[in-house]
Amino acid sequence: MEVKVPDIGDFDSVPVIEVLVAVGDTVAVEDPLVVLESDKATMEVPSPAAGKITDITVAVGDKVAEGSVILTLEGAESQDGAKPATDAPAEEVAEPKAPEAPAAEVPDADVNVQVAVLGGGPGGYTAAFRAADLGLSVALIDRGEQLGGVCLNVGCIPSKALLHVAKVMTEAAELGEAGITFEAPKIDVDKVREFKNGVVGRLTGGLESLAKQRKVQVVRGTGEFTSPNTIAVGDTVVGFEHCIIAAGSEAATLPFLPEDDRIVDSTGALEINGIPERLLVIGGGIIGLEMATVYDALGSKVTVVELLDQLIPGVDKDLIRVLDKRVKGRYEAIHLKTGVESVEAHEKGLTVKFGDHTEEFDRILVAVGRKPNGNVIGADKAGVNVTDRGFIESDLQMKTNVGHIYSIGDVRGEPMLAHKATHEGSLAAEVISGENVAWDVRSIPSVAYTDPEVAWTGLTEVQAKAEEVPYEVAAFPWAASGRSLSMGRSDGLTKLIVDPETHRILGAGIVGVNAGELLAEAVLAIEAGLDAEDVALTIHPHPTLSETIGFSAEAAEGTITDIMPKRKRARS
Numbered sequence: 351m352e353v354k355v356p357d358i359g360d361f362d363s364v365p366v367i368e369v370l371v372a373v374g375d376t377v378a379v380e381d382p383l384v385v386l387e388s389d390k391a392t393m394e395v396p397s398p399a400a401g402k403i404t405d406i407t408v409a410v411g412d413k414v415a416e417g418s419v420i421l422t423l424e425g426a427e428s429q430d431g432a433k434p435a436t437d438a439p440a441e442e443v444a445e446p447k448a449p450e451a452p453a454a455e456v457p458d459a460d461v462n463v464q465v466a467v468l469g470g471g472p473g474g475y476t477a478a479f480r481a482a483d484l485g486l487s488v489a490l491i492d493r494g495e496q497l498g499g500v501c502l503n504v505g506c507i508p509s510k511a512l513l514h515v516a517k518v519m520t521e522a523a524e525l526g527e528a529g530i531t532f533e534a535p536k537i538d539v540d541k542v543r544e545f546k547n548g549v550v551g552r553l554t555g556g557l558e559s560l561a562k563q564r565k566v567q568v569v570r571g572t573g574e575f576t577s578p579n580t581i582a583v584g585d586t587v588v589g590f591e592h593c594i595i596a597a598g599s600e601a602a603t604l605p606f607l608p609e610d611d612r613i614v615d616s617t618g619a620l621e622i623n624g625i626p627e628r629l630l631v632i633g634g635g636i637i638g639l640e641m642a643t644v645y646d647a648l649g650s651k652v653t654v655v656e657l658l659d660q661l662i663p664g665v666d667k668d669l670i671r672v673l674d675k676r677v678k679g680r681y682e683a684i685h686l687k688t689g690v691e692s693v694e695a696h697e698k699g700l701t702v703k704f705g706d707h708t709e710e711f712d713r714i715l716v717a718v719g720r721k722p723n724g725n726v727i728g729a730d731k732a733g734v735n736v737t738d739r740g741f742i743e744s745d746l747q748m749k750t751n752v753g754h755i756y757s758i759g760d761v762r763g764e765p766m767l768a769h770k771a772t773h774e775g776s777l778a779a780e781v782i783s784g785e786n787v788a789w790d791v792r793s794i795p796s797v798a799y800t801d802p803e804v805a806w807t808g809l810t811e812v813q814a815k816a817e818e819v820p821y822e823v824a825a826f827p828w829a830a831s832g833r834s835l836s837m838g839r840s841d842g843l844t845k846l847i848v849d850p851e852t853h854r855i856l857g858a859g860i861v862g863v864n865a866g867e868l869l870a871e872a873v874l875a876i877e878a879g880l881d882a883e884d885v886a887l888t889i890h891p892h893p894t895l896s897e898t899i900g901f902s903a904e905a906a907e908g909t910i911t912d913i914m915p916k917r918k919r920a921r922s
């Protein structure tokens with residue numbers, strides 16, 4: 351018997367947001383099968399009869415309407431209310447599905463596992479640990495000295511340790527406005543580096559011990575596929591039933607740059623080998639600007655050159671305006687719509703030509719993006735497709751074109767962010783273990799940990815305009831926030847992007863101190879399908895920066911009293 355979507359009112363294209371059953375399951379009448387979600391509500395489709403599921407024809411993300419076939423039930427009759435053919439008791443619920451790939455051991459392999467994970471960054475170690483927790487045997491292959499990949503070793507964590515130092519220094523210097531002055535700071539760069547390395551060491555050391563406790567075999571060295579079921583790591587051959595490619599990305603560069611120690615990428619900049627007097631940052635994206643924030647606080651004169659027409663290209667301009675104002679007052683220069691044309695290295699400095707300028711710098715940070723590592727792992731030997739840019743694409747269950755090989759994290763695609771990688775890693779492990787799950791997120795947050803921080807999630811105005819999505823903006827300027835004023839940092843803005851009809855929250859953008867921490871509330875609101883009224887009626891603690899989210903929601907509802915509302919909600 352085919353089970354179809356029943357009458358669901360006026361909706362003719364509703365997404366499936368959850369599939370609650372698997373092939374082989376036995377269900378009773380009224381057992382929920384799938385969850386659908388319209389603009390107004392989520393609804394479960396119950397089973398019209400008892401029986402065993404032999405086929406499921408929908409997946410998470412598919413759109414369905416009344417009459418769409420959801421699944422096939424064996425031992426049940428037609429959906430028009432007819433009884434099952436027999437009154438035989440329902441069969442026992444099936445055991446969880448076994449993994450799909452062949453379980454055979456690879457002969458001659460030195461290490462034989464159910465799951466090999468190639469790359470030990472946040473995506474890879476999360477996938478490995480989750481797979482081990484699900485009872486699978488796992489090898490985690492990484493070429494680094496320490497697990498943790500880019501994020502822990504030369505990315506998120508060391509940059510945030512240095513940004514913390516920068517923040518405290520800047521705040522101390524600015525306390526003069528409140529009548530407290532300190533002497534000029536003495537900077538011991540070796541100790542700064544030690545502090546940063548200490549933070550990294552604690553986290554990466556923790557990973558080694560977590561791997562041990564879970565009996566994940568860590569195989570160190572550079573891995574390359576030699577067949578669809580083997581990876582060679584030096585002389586060691588790792589044989590696997592399933593593989594998760596989590597090889598990450600590395601810094602892109604510019605072809606015309608000379609080889610010179612004074613020209614560094616983000617990894618070099620994080621080493622804090624001295625504090626240059628004049629630093630040129632090529633690229634006004636997140637990574638370039640975070641490092642600019644660090645070196646500016648440490649005392650370098652910073653110049654930023656960006657090819658496009660704004661800092662952090664692609665982000666809503668009203669957020670960037672606030673960042674712009676602050677950094678223009680601190681940095682030596684910001685050149686937008688400008689490309690660096692040439693760099694010459696001399697003993698005394700680096701001569702750089704950009705636009706109609708030729709200037710000397712002591713150091714250059716190249717932060718022009720990152721390139722995925724898909725092209726350097728021998729993917730062709732396993733038959734895995736790699737795009738021209740080096741990405742390895744995969745479907746909503748993280749499966750590549752080769753069914754038992756998965757890809758996650760930076761190598762899978764944009765946005766290249768650690769929290770996206772970890773969620774993809776968990777999901778891939780769960781799919782391999784036989785769980786019927788798929789990628790189904792409404793928003794992936796992004797944060798630039800600059801000063802002020804810029805954070806956004808879900809729909810942006812730039813995207814809404816490009817895709818012609820109807821939207822309204824409800825914003826709250828931090829100049830009206832008691833908390834931001836009392837911190838001496840009223841340079842901020844919080845805004846919600848809402849559906850004009852339902853007032854459902856579609857996106858959020860925040861610029862200001864700690865914007866990244868604040869954003870989490872908006873991410874949860876979007877994920878939970880909340881509308882502005884839900885957030886407006888949630889009591890936020892006073893005085894906090896979090897109130898700016900509550901106030902923005904009140905602005906959307908026309909109930910705000912802390913500023914003059916654009917519109918007032920009339921009595922109903």
Ligand SMILES: Cc1cc2nc3c(=O)[nH]c(=O)nc-3n(C[C@H](O)[C@H](O)[C@H](O)COP(=O)(O)OP(=O)(O)OC[C@H]3O[C@@H](n4cnc5c(N)ncnc54)[C@H](O)[C@@H]3O)c2cc1C
Pocket residue numbers: 468469470471472473474491492493494498499500501502504505506507509571572573574596597598599616617637723726727758759760761766767768769770771799
């Ligand atoms: C300076 C900087 C700051 C950042 N800050 C943030 C931030 O604040 N928040 C955030 O979300 N993201 C941040 N990122 C991005 C974040 O680091 C990445 O998105 C994240 O590390 C991706 O994780 P991953 O597991 O996909 O890959 P990676 O972390 O790149 O890990 C891949 C691992 O695989 C290894 N590997 C690759 N090929 C092989 C091979 N053939 N054999 C063996 N091992 C191999 C690599 O050596 C590496 O250890 C930052 C990045 C940089 C550079």
